[in-house]
Amino acid sequence: MSDLADALWHSGWYRFARPLPSPNFGPRPAGAQIDLIVLHSISLPPGQYGGDEVQQLFTNRLDWEAHPYFEKIRGIEVSAHFYVRRNGELWQFVSCDDRAWHAGASSWRGRSNCNDDSVGIELEGLEGETFENAQYETLASLCPAIAQAYPTAFIAGHEHIAPGRKQDPGAGFDWRLLREQLGWDGAMFPAATLDA
Numbered sequence: 001m002s003d004l005a006d007a008l009w010h011s012g013w014y015r016f017a018r019p020l021p022s023p024n025f026g027p028r029p030a031g032a033q034i035d036l037i038v039l040h041s042i043s044l045p046p047g048q049y050g051g052d053e054v055q056q057l058f059t060n061r062l063d064w065e066a067h068p069y070f071e072k073i074r075g076i077e078v079s080a081h082f083y084v085r086r087n088g089e090l091w092q093f094v095s096c097d098d099r100a101w102h103a104g105a106s107s108w109r110g111r112s113n114c115n116d117d118s119v120g121i122e123l124e125g126l127e128g129e130t131f132e133n134a135q136y137e138t139l140a141s142l143c144p145a146i147a148q149a150y151p152t153a154f155i156a157g158h159e160h161i162a163p164g165r166k167q168d169p170g171a172g173f174d175w176r177l178l179r180e181q182l183g184w185d186g187a188m189f190p191a192a193t194l195d196a
């Protein structure tokens with residue numbers, strides 16, 4: 001790991017994120033090539049922003065009876081590595097050295113089970129709606145930091161790695177803006193996002 005990565009990361013935890021450890025992870029397979037970033041969107045209840053429900057879900061502390069929607073997801077154990085609030089605030093739940101449970105059944109760049117070798121980032125939002133500039137700004141610093149520490153070669157949405165099953169982050173996510181901000185080669189992005 002480079003000196004810069006050393007300064008940014010400690011055991012897979014990013015220095016500029018608020019840590020809130022989740023139990024929803026396991027070890028990565030031996031020799032996992034952590035070369036994929038997966039972007040998601042989430043809000044609880046869907047479309048309502050600013051509460052603590054996502055952090056509660058990712059740490060198995062959500063009150064399933066607090067809202068009718070929560071009954072539909074009762075008992076699920078999930079967490080991304082990161083969560084970016086509407087105001088750009090960044091939280092981390094799982095060390096990037098570990099395998100967070102964010103993608104489920106999935107396949108990308110010829111490999112299935114993307115949880116094995118990806119870093120998952122949830123954006124506070126809703127499929128079809130747009131995202132805030134502050135969230136893109138956070139991604140513009142977080143993604144290069146991930147690439148400093150892990151051999152990042154691909155970035156995709158949940159909708160790309162689990163087509164037909166997942167729709168997040170959705171059509172409201174501006175892939176072109178992200179690509180411009182990161183300055184990463186188009187080959188790192190899903191082909192479908194390059195026409196946007």
Ligand SMILES: [Zn+2]
Pocket residue numbers: 039040041102158166168
């Ligand atoms: Zn997702």
